[in-house]
Amino acid sequence: MRYKHIFFDLDHTLWDFEANCIETLQELYTEHALEKRGIPSFETFYASYSVINDKLWDRFRKGFITRQDLRTKRFSLTFLDFKIGDDKLSASMGKRFLEILPTKTALFPHAVEVLDYLQQKKYPIHMITNGFEETQLLKMQHSGIQHYFTHIITSETCGSLKPHREIYDFAVNLASTTASDSIMIGDTLDVDILGAQQVGMDQVYFAPNEIVEGVKPTYTIRCLSELKAIL
Known part of the structure; x- marks a missing residue:
């Protein structure tokens, strides 16, 4: 892999x-x-x-x-x-x-299917979010996806927000991995994608509605199911 x-x-x-x-x-x-x-x-x-x-x-x-x-x-x-x-x-x-x-429990189409697939492939899966700790954990609990994630890194936890490199460095160190061995999946070019690029991590830009021009991601997908062809 x-x-x-x-x-x-x-x-x-x-x-x-x-x-x-x-x-x-x-x-x-x-x-x-x-x-x-x-x-x-x-x-x-x-x-x-x-x-x-x-x-x-x-x-x-x-x-x-x-x-x-x-x-x-x-x-x-x-x-x-x-x-x-x-x-x-x-x-x-x-x-x-x-x-x-x-x-509220609405997830994007194929979200659970893809998380199941990645889990079956034995990938350690983590979360990096700028949301508030209590709120984000509740969202994941109610929508039934918290158990897929080994580490859940919020901006409150590490005192930094995406796209600043500190939150990515914190996440990589917590997962005991390196940026070059990891990939970030997110929807915002100047937050998720730019932040990952700054630490040398590959990125998947998820754009279900409109592809915004700007930072050039490693991959671009319109549907989460497309991750199966990448991972």
Whole structure:
């Protein structure tokens, strides 16, 4: 086997973050009667939330804001788009979001099939994720995939975020392997793929919807089942 250790990203790679997030936010939109607060539809609410959340995550990865800033501001700023200033509502939404989201179980097609295949091939499989420790572990537990992973490395565990090399060095050392003997599978070019490249690790860019141009990965796949031809 060319590779001795496999590293996966979680959100948008195995765990279908968008599907699970939409389902969670739809529940919260109804639970908090947001239509009565002046937000005309769930679609407009989700469109605003998505833009703001993506910007805040980018700032968080770059070290400009804290975890608590991210958790509170993604709702308070979304509500301000609709001229709603309500700190109590924002705090309630933030709390409920983190309670509900990790219980959702949607995975990408063939995720379990591929994990079974890699396990049968005797690959040690690990996780490298920028998500928060408690939340990510709950996602994996509820979706039934935690048992596939030998090591689960979160940004909280090692104090570094992808694409910084420290989190990859931490992961490689924890797995007692080398970057050249490993491969990283993830959905984001400037996070998963760039980070792996910086430590000399091959990469698989998972792009189920749209292939973004930029950093050149070792491999590009549109479906997780394509991993069987690589590994």
